Amino acid sequence: MADPQAKTLFDRIWENHVVGQRDAVTSLIYIDLHLIHELSSPQAFENLVLNNRKVRRPDATLAVPDHNVPTTDRDKPVKDPESALQIQLLEENTKAHGIEFFSMHDIRQGIVHIISPEQGLTQPGMSIVCGDSHTSTHGALGAWAFGIGTSEVEHVLATQTLVLRKPANMRITVKGELLNGITSKDLALHIIGVIGAKGATGHVIEYAGPVIEALSVEARMTLCNMTIEAGGRSGLVAPDDKTIRYLKGRPRAPKDGDWDKAVAFWATLKTDAGARFDKEVVVDAKKIEPQVTWGTSPEDVISISGRVPDPTHFENPERREAAKKALQYMGLKPGTLMRDILVDRVFIGSCTNSRIEDLRSAAKMIKGRRVADNIIEALVVPGSGLVKAQAEKEGLDKIFKEAGFEWREPGCSMCLGLNPDKVGPGERCASTSNRNFPGRQGPGARTHLLSPAMAAVAAIAGKLADVREYE
């Protein structure tokens, strides 16, 4: 029975952050942490200065270049003049407003959603924003985190608040257990396949159940990261002992007396029994096989053992039309076995899958094997300088390089092809990133989303392959 007094985890975080009501349905909400990068902030700073306004809380703001940065030749100036200007402006703007900036030459630099948890800045119960849709990642630590546009970036810089309507509550309970070879990326893709690309629009998703509890904090980040691909602006997991162990001792985690106070506060951050959710979905993890996308929306997903679907089999006429177009763009014929699809490039990286556990999982598959001859390029782009250093300490870089992979400097890279790392027109990429939209990895690029282990075996096989046959 739903208890009207019972609250969800998100209800609690929301209530903690209400500065005041704007009208019956709109609230002014306080923001605890604002992450900024070079792509979505220049116009915000320009307007701020034009209106003679100041940054309210530079101490609650951190800047890092990640979208544009080259993944090679870091000792040389950035070649592309537009990228160079954006990176330079980020440095100048943050300096002028007293905001901390991790430069391209700082070992702490990396993808914004990788470095904030890594530094211990992302903490349970916080409200976190960034001008990037994958801000949902931070929900893995029990923070309410969501992507915003440039106007909102400017609003947060000036006021440390946002004007918002409260999103609805949705819970996805994952029962059973993940089978051998199945990762949280497969779980994320499967969930998007079940609820659709707009299944969580207007909602904050709380991921719960035994499978979520069993996931590592990094694996939870992959899951929360992909929430936006199901339409949800944020996804979160209640903090537990794993969350506390993850945070303890990180550079920006609470220290000394504050640590105990923080841990006691974090313990209050959970959903009450009997709390009401506007939408509830239950997923059986045991049914999940390795997932791979076939189309141009993350909801176009299927098991590796499956075949490219026949658009005429979709009941919904819009979905039918969209699938037809998607297959045309992807250059695929209905009925083709997914495992028969040849790939040209492999990309292991992005805010979805570039943490140390991701690299370990891919390296395990690659060890002692070679990248297939038909692969034009296989890239590993660690999520941060610190992830890269840790991987090198473990010798993972050697495993990748000996197999024929390129080992690069941290950044968003081939996930969205803003730097020189692109997928060519008509080329097919097995990618651990988050979006398979037309043109996402370069004009005419064809993307198949999958887990790091699946990307690794695709590189070895030269085609989409089943990770379970390589273990």
Next chain:
Amino acid sequence: MRKFETLTSWAATLPQPNIDTAQLIPARHLKTVKRDGLGRFAFEAARYDKKGESNPDFIFNQSPFDKAEILIAGANFGCGSSREHAVWALADLGIRAIISEQFADIFASNAPKNGMLLITLGRDEIAELMQRAKSKRVRINLPSQIVEIEDMQVKIPFEMDPFDKKCLLEGLDQIALTLRQNAEISTYEARWEKKTPWLFHD
């Protein structure tokens, strides 16, 4: 911000669902530090062929829809990235209002901050509008929250967030509004710092 009150215009229709922000403006055009001049990149992949020539099959290349200030689109419009450049590109193309069954959350948050009106209607209403918009202009009245087909009896009421409506009608600067609540924000901060001192560093 430009005010929005009423608008009568031809409406371009794009019925497919999940039109993502990369289709609205490809990522490579985000390397600008300005907001203006992005209209030429709007719908770039659909609007131009490989040689950069106009694709005659694309609705924004067809008269009278090349002058459309209203877009009627399939569900989950604006999904994907948070790029506000998508709104800037559409606005620069001349679009002032979009009608869809559902908008992606971040796009829905970005649009009104740039004077762009988003109208959510039911599936059947959208289908009817799309059909009739082929030969008649569409009229939008924000104060009375009505969409209608010019010279026809079709009148569809729509719902609207009251705060977004006020901002659009008056062309308000949202930051200036919030800065008026400065004292309230400071009071909140003092209370929140007491509860979570580890979130404040000087």
